[in-house]
Amino acid sequence: MYHHLQKEGTFNSKKYGRVVIDPERFEKQMLYLKAAGYHTITLEQLRDFVLYNSPLPPKPIVITFDDGYLSNYIYAYPILKKLGMKAEINVIVSYIPDEVNHQKPGVYIPCFTWKQAKEMSDSGIIEIESHTYDLHKYMSNGFRKIPMVMGPVIINGHLETMAQYKKRLYTDFLRSREIIKEKIGKAPICLAYPFGAGNKISDAIAKKVGFEMAFGIQQGVNYYGDNIMKLKRITVTDTDTGQDIVNKINRLSRETEFLLPPLLCSQFP
Known part of the structure; x- marks a missing residue:
């Protein structure tokens, strides 16, 4: 699980929870994984494996990025292209600027544009x-602040009813999916829950609007028969080497009771 790439020494790593990765380190990680025999697969392949046990190449991994930062386009995209590897980016749709609408106020790390997103997708x-x-x-639910997907929150001074909460999720999920389809020409099949805060209600609504799978942020590998709406990922930190990533895969694989080929999903929550 990746987010933002930025050159080491130009940011405070503690401020961002150690999930900002130096581009050179990212390239070395990819080179190591490729040399170690890992194969990047698509989300469709991951979906078909988890649901139907469809065959996969040896050592299958999914490289994921969250949020949609410009650094993904500047650094990750050309590195992956050069190495013949694939990845997926879960974008916060309202954050993505275009030639008319500039970066949303309050978004402090620049995001790539829809034109750049389409270029990457078309590739x-x-x-x-x-x-x-x-x-x-x-946002607050009257007792504490919770991720907005988790449950009813106070909006305009009033706590949402359960019906209003469900409608908010439905409207947001559907809007994100329709805009991506309009801008990219391909409807997304995967929803990455902000802060990993999915639940049974959000899962049902996500499926209703057309999402076929969802990522959380629970550390782990994924197996045939797992809950397709609760897919695990492995966080990559600013000090990880390629060997560290492989060690995480192996450690988390041993923690499961199944003996099936593991998957790595790499992707700020």
Whole structure:
């Protein structure tokens, strides 16, 4: 699980929870994984494996990015293209600027444009998926602040009813999916929950609007028969080497009771 790429020494790693990765380190990680025999697969391949046990290449991995930062386009995209590897990016749709609408106020790390997103998608290297339209934030439910996907929150001074909460999720999920389809020419099949805050209600609504799978942020590998709406991922940190990533895969694989080929899903929550 990746987010933003930025050259080491130009940011405070503690501020961002150690998930900002130096582009050179990212390239070395990809080179190591490729040399170690790992194969990047598409979300369709992942879906078909989890649901139907469809065959996969040896050591299959999914490289994922959350949010949609410009650094993904500047650094990750050309590196992956050069190495013949694939990835997917879950974008916060309301954050993505175009030639008319500039960067949304309050978004402090620049995001790539829809033109750049389409270029990446058309290349076959990058899949553009959803991280909701505009639910990547915490709000109060009257007792504490919770991720907006998790449950009813106070909006305009009033706590949502359960019906209003469900309608908000439906409207947001559908809007994110329709805009991506309009801009990219391909409807997304995957929803990455902000902060990993999915639940049974959000899963049902996500499926209703057309999403076929969902990522959380629980650490782990994925197996045939797992819950397709609760797919695990492995967080890559700013100090990880390629060997560290492989060690994480192996450690998390041993923690499961199944003996099936593991999958790595790499992707700020």
